[in-house]
Amino acid sequence: MAKITIENAKPLVGGIVHVDKAHLCDDDVIAQIKAALEQRGVLVFPELHASDAEQLAFTDKMGPRVNFTRKVPGSDASTPDVYKITLDRNLNSEPDYVLGTFFWHIDGVTIDQPLPKATILSARHLSESGGATEFANLYAAYEHLSDAEKREYADLRVIHSVEAAVRPVHGHPSEERRERYRNLAAVMEQPLVWTHADGRKSLLLGTHADGIVGMPGPHGRAILTRLIQWAAQPDFVYRHDWKVGDMVIWDNEGLMHRVVPYTDQARVMHRTTIAGPNKPGHPASAEDQARIFEIA
Numbered sequence: 354m355a356k357i358t359i360e361n362a363k364p365l366v367g368g369i370v371h372v373d374k375a376h377l378c379d380d381d382v383i384a385q386i387k388a389a390l391e392q393r394g395v396l397v398f399p400e401l402h403a404s405d406a407e408q409l410a411f412t413d414k415m416g417p418r419v420n421f422t423r424k425v426p427g428s429d430a431s432t433p434d435v436y437k438i439t440l441d442r443n444l445n446s447e448p449d450y451v452l453g454t455f456f457w458h459i460d461g462v463t464i465d466q467p468l469p470k471a472t473i474l475s476a477r478h479l480s481e482s483g484g485a486t487e488f489a490n491l492y493a494a495y496e497h498l499s500d501a502e503k504r505e506y507a508d509l510r511v512i513h514s515v516e517a518a519v520r521p522v523h524g525h526p527s528e529e530r531r532e533r534y535r536n537l538a539a540v541m542e543q544p545l546v547w548t549h550a551d552g553r554k555s556l557l558l559g560t561h562a563d564g565i566v567g568m569p570g571p572h573g574r575a576i577l578t579r580l581i582q583w584a585a586q587p588d589f590v591y592r593h594d595w596k597v598g599d600m601v602i603w604d605n606e607g608l609m610h611r612v613v614p615y616t617d618q619a620r621v622m623h624r625t626t627i628a629g630p631n632k633p634g635h636p637a638s639a640e641d642q643a644r645i646f647e648i649a
């Protein structure tokens with residue numbers, strides 16, 4: 354029997370990986386997983402039941418691990434580099450950022466360091482209802498735009514902030530909270546269309562996208578909202594209904610993701626992250642940040 358087989362989940366996104374856990378970190382298996390991740394965007398390992406140690410070993414084989422949420426509670430010292438995604442305050446004392454996962458996002462976009470290349474999540478406990486995770490392929494979303502749209506969007510730059518990412522969580526944040534966001538993350542300017550080293554292009558989108566450089570706020574936000582709706586159409590999206598023990602890895606550079614809302618504090622996912630070599634953006638200028646709060 355082959356050590357690994359991979360089938361498509363949907364024509365434009367997703368793959369299901371069948372692999373013997375004993376061979377998960379073999380060099381030839383890792384090479385096939387890396388190739389499939391590039392082609393399929395998100396890969397599911399059904400009921401793999403990886404321990405933290407096994408998930409970290411796989412993470413390290415896929416690339417250099419990074420913990421970009423070190424400053425956020427939930428990355429506790431007992432399992433360094435494994436971040437708990439849960440609403441259980443005993444495991445994660447500040448679930449604000451976990452509630453932010455209910456909205457389309459890319460991990461680590463508002464941090465002034467290379468964008469995390471891939472995220473790995475494994476399901477430890479599920480919620481009674483909700484809790485499926487959706488992944489939207491932003492390469493496909495770009496590819497299927499019309500030529501006129503591709504020309505219109507080619508050179509646009511977008512302002513991304515934590516404040517925007519958690520606006521649907523908190524509404525208007527207090528000054529104290531805004532101060533915390535400033536210490537935690539940067540307001541970043543990113544290209545709307547990201548041309549990768551291999552020449553492929555993807556849209557860089559999410560709830561953290563708060564305006565377009567040089568445009569009044571509403572104009573930029575309207576374009577971004579329309580593009581998020583475009584990218585979230587069913588053909589570009591793989592939705593994963595979890596079973597305990599499932600492990601999923603996705604290309605964080607080219608997919609955005611969100612979870613179907615849940616209230617159940619029992620849901621616990623363990624997350625590890627692979628550092629990327631690419632930094633498509635840079636901190637936004639004060640002037641460009643201010644412009645997206647003007648209305649004309």
Ligand code: OGA
Nearest residue numbers: 438454460486612622624
């Ligand atoms: C994440 C995330 C979604 C989920 O771990 O970065 O967005 O399903 N998780 O919990």
Ligand code: MN
Nearest residue numbers: 454458459460
């Ligand atoms: Mn996320």
